[in-house]
Every structure is written in C-alpha cells, then in structure tokens.
Amino acid sequence: SQQGEEDPQALSIQEGENATMNCSYKTSINNLQWYRQNSGRGLVHLILIRSNEREKHSGRLRVTLDTSKKSSSLLITASRAADTASYFCATGEIQGAQKLVFGQGTRLTINP
Amino acid sequence: DAGITQSPRHKVTETGTPVTLRCHQTENHRYMYWYRQDPGHGLRLIHYSYGVKDTDKGEVSDGYSVSRSKTEDFLLTLESATSSQTSVYFCAISERDRETQYFGPGTRLLVL
Numbered sequence: 001s002q003q004g005e006e007d008p009q010a011l012s013i014q015e016g017e018n019a020t021m022n023c024s025y026k027t028s029i030n031n032l033q034w035y036r037q038n039s040g041r042g043l044v045h046l047i048l049i050r051s052n053e054r055e056k057h058s059g060r061l062r063v064t065l066d067t068s069k070k071s072s073s074l075l076i077t078a079s080r081a082a083d084t085a086s087y088f089c090a091t092g093e094i095q096g097a098q099k100l101v102f103g104q105g106t107r108l109t110i111n112p
Numbered sequence: 113d114a115g116i117t118q119s120p121r122h123k124v125t126e127t128g129t130p131v132t133l134r135c136h137q138t139e140n141h142r143y144m145y146w147y148r149q150d151p152g153h154g155l156r157l158i159h160y161s162y163g164v165k166d167t168d169k170g171e172v173s174d175g176y177s178v179s180r181s182k183t184e185d186f187l188l189t190l191e192s193a194t195s196s197q198t199s200v201y202f203c204a205i206s207e208r209d210r211e212t213q214y215f216g217p218g219t220r221l222l223v224l
Contacts, residue, residue, distance in 0.1 A: 030210055042202055042215030043155070088155065092210030098143065098162050099170065100210060104154035 005103055006089060012109040019076040021106040023089030024069075030092040032065055032072050033100065037086045046074075046087075051094075079110045115139045116216040118203050124222045131190040133219050135203030137183075143206040144186040145213065146170075146178060148199040155202070161186055162209070193223045 007022045023032070031050045035043040049056045049065045049072070056063045062075040076083055086107050090100040115138035125131050135144060145160040147170075157170030159178040167178050175197060177189045190197055200220050204213040 033212065040218075042217050043204075043213075045212045045214065048212055090213075098168075098209040099145065099157055099160055100213060102147075102155040104152075 006087070006106045008106060009104070010107040010109070012111060013079060015079060015081055015110050015112050017079055019079050019083070019108055019110075021074045021087050021108070023072045023074070023103055025072075025089075025091045025101075026070065027091075028094045029067075030094050032063075033090045033092070034061075034063060034072075034074050035088045035090060035102075037088065037105070039085070043088060076108075081110050081112055084108060084110045116203060116205055116214060118201075118216040118219050120219060121217065122220045124224065125193050126224050127194055128192050131193050131221065131223075133188045133190075133201055133203075133221070135186045135188070135216060137186075137205045139205060139207070139214070140183060141205040141207045141214075142183075143209065143213075144180065145204040145206070146176075146186065146188045147202045147204065148172065148197075149202060149218075150199050158188065158201075190221075193221075195223050197221065198223045 005024050031048055033048045034046045037043045047058050047063050049063050060077045065072045086105040088102050088105045090102045117136045119134045146158040147155045149155050156172045158176050161167045161180040179187045200218050202218050203216040206213045
C-alpha cells in the first residue's frame with residue numbers, strides 16, 4: 001500500500017509563479033525524499049530531509065517536514081517551463097523493510 | 113542516469129512467454145530495486161535485493177522472480193507473461209538502506 005499521498009494530484013500554474021505540493025504519510029519515518037519524473041523518463045532524486053530536520057533548501061526548492069502532522073511540502077519558487085513534470089514523495093520507514101514507499105505523485109504543468 | 117542501464121528498452125511479447133529484463137549498474141551499490149509504473153497506481157515495488165543472492169519481495173511480486181548473482185546485475189523474470197504485466201519497468205539502485213535511489217531509464221513492456 002502507498003504510504004505517501006500527494007496533494008494535489010495535478011497542478012497547473014503560470015511560469016514565474018510558485019508551486020506547492022504536499023505529501024502526507026502514516027507511519028514513523030527515518031527520512032522523506034522528493035523525486036521528479038519527466039515524461040517517459042526515470043525518476044530523479046531532488047532532496048532528502050531527515051526526521052530531525054524541519055526545513056531544507058536546494059536552489060529553487062524548499063522542503064518542509066512536520067513529523068507531528070506526518071506531512072511534508074515541496075515548494076518550487078519562480079517556476080519555469082522545464083519544471084513541468086510529475087513529483088513524487090517517498091518515505092523511509094523506521095520499522096519497515098529496506099525500501100522506500102512512494103506516493104502516487106503530483107503532475108505539475110507550467111504554462112508559458 | 114548514474115551508471116544504470118536497462119535492457120531491453122522496449123519489448124513486445126506474447127502472453128505465456130517468459131521474459132527477462134536486465135538492470136546493470138557500474139556504481140557498486142549494494143541495494144537494487146525493480147518497480148513497475150502504471151497509470152493510476154504510481155510506482156510499485158516488485159522485488160529488491162540487499163546483496164548478492166539476497167532478495168526480498170515487494171508489494172506486487174506475484175508472477176515475477178529475480179536473481180542477483182553479481183553486484184552489478186539484477187534480473188527480473190516474468191515467468192509466463194500476462195497482459196496485466198504490460199507496464200513500464202524501472203530499476204533503481206541505492207548505496208544505503210532507505211536512502212537516495214537512482215533510477216534507470218526504464219523498459220516499456222507490451223504483452224499481447
């Protein structure tokens with residue numbers, strides 16, 4: 001079963017605007033990761049945030065983690081057409097097997 | 113794609129035939145994973161390996177088997193292909209348990 005649930009399932013914004021995607025999960029985690037997938041390609045790792053961290057930045061990406069609410073958000077600032085992709089969160093569970101659990105993704109479209 | 117190749121990249125086969133997909137890495141990572149990706153289901157784990165000859169099942173393992181006789185190769189076999197196994201298959205590798213995964217380019221499989 002999927003642990004991470006992304007919200008919204010699809011998001012369409014204008015170039016230059018900020019895009020925010022959310023991920024909720026159910027069990028205690030060691031870390032939470034965000035990946036991007038361009039159409040027809042494999043997933044690409046964007047950022048990893050550990051359970052003892054609250055916020056992390058990487059370029060135009062900002063990830064927050066609230067373990068009390070079991071949720072995370074990914075903010076992409078000053079969006080570009082090249083940011084059009086699907087975005088997935090994935091969790092590494094503390095008690096789980098040696099694997100990540102992926103959500104179903106948010107489809108982001110940046111309109112020129 | 114971080115030293116990961118998948119072969120074949122595209123395959124069309126008939127129901128009832130065996131099919132083997134290959135994942136090859138040059139990173140010497142310990143962990144290797146096979147996923148399938150289908151519309152509406154996101155990314156689902158089929159099998160994974162945590163070392164040579166050490167494998168375990170994922171959430172959708174029925175009808176699939178795997179083997180890992182060398183660190184660099186992880187084979188996925190569909191014992192008797194069915195139309196429900198038409199999908200895009202991704203291999204991923206990871207250096208550490210539940211940490212960043214690097215994905216291959218994918219194999220598109222069509223079972224007629």
